[in-house]
Amino acid sequence: MSHRILDAGDAALTIEFGNVIDPALLAAVNALDAAILRLQHGGGLPGVIESMPTFRSLTVFFDPLVTDRDTLLPALQPLIDAVEHCTPTDGRHWQLPVCYEGEAAPDLAEVTSTLGIDAAEVVALHSGTEYLVYMLGFLPGFPFMGDLAERLHLPRRSQPRVRVPAGSVAIATGLTAIYPWESPGGWHLLGRCPVPLFDARRASPSLLAAGDKVRFVPVSADEYRALEAGLRRGEIDPMQWCVADASSASEAAA
Template sequence: MSYRILDAGDAALTIEFGSVIDPALLASVNALDAAILRLQQAGALPGVIETMPTFRSLTVFFDPLATDRDTVLGVLQPLIAAAEHGSPTDGRHWRLPVCYEGEAAPDLAEVAATLGIDQAEVIALHSGTEYLVYMLGFLPGFPFMGDLPERLRLPRRSQPRVRVPAGSVAIATGLTAIYPWESPGGWHLLGRCPVPLFDARRASPSLLAAGDRVRFVPVSTEECRAIEAAARSADFDPMQWLDSAPTPAENAA
């Protein structure tokens, strides 16, 4: 693996590990990000403000009045070399409910027809795969997850929507995602997840993080509405959807 150092103005630099979406590149990005955080916590990176990870690169922002590019890069070089051989992080595993019915799934029938399979197979393929969260972006808490089964891969919609409802579960190319907020969007909408993915009141506002793994659990329209109603209460705990935690249905049993 080789990397490139790209300048991003006078207050940031980007370490680019590759040019594709690949778990090995994500492992390098996450390893470098974690190593920088450890140095920051130890006070060994004065002037470094924050980092921004993507599928294949990490941008490091610094205060040019407190440090400079060469100083930052001098500290980072050994970390970058070590990160090139980073192993995938053991992120959290989630089982998130998704309703694939009715108005929650406006593109399901069209996707099935385009792919030449029935709707039940689309749901089985989508919910039967464990996805890796590659990065957060576009909107606060928006997870780009892969890798979508080959059988479900489609280009983005030719006509994007002006409004995609919050919670929409969507696919495009080799990825799947959940829209945390209402927004424009051009992905195919297969369902809706009633669990909020972003809450500014939490210590970590984004529910998911790069390196996490997600499986989708089909639920009915009634179950989806019940979870949405529960999510509006102050004591709602989204951590119950961690794979190691019992879901509300299991608690009731």
């Protein structure tokens, strides 16, 4: 796997592994991100502030008064070389409830009409796929997930909404996502998930992380309302929808 180094001003550089959305590129990005964090925890890479992963690249931010590109690149190169042949690691597995009914699914009828398939098939296709979380972005905790069933591929809406309700489950192009907050948005809304994806009070505020896998479980409107109320009152732990993590999956395989 090749890579290239791109300057991003005088206080950042980007390591780019490719130009497509692909699990192999995600594996390289996540492995490099983890390697940099480990080295920082050990006292290495002085001047590095943080790293920001995307689908296919990692941007490293640094203090130009402490280090510079010429100093940083030789320290990063062994880490880059080590991850170019890495294999994807198994993140956590989630089964998140989604209501595909009524006001929770404002675009479902339009999607079925555009695609020429009925609502039941749209729901079956969307909930019948296990999605890989490629990255978080746009909003805190917003997961970009792929790969959506090809039958459901649609461009973004021609007229974005000013307000998309928090928890909305949406599709666009070959991706699906969940809006953690109310915000503008141009994706097609198929349902709504009651599980909060971001909580600043948690040790890890974002519920999902790049490398996790997500499957959606259809629930009725009544079930959605009950789950939403229980979560709001603190009676339900959001982690209950994490059905396996990397360590437990490894133990089960052994």
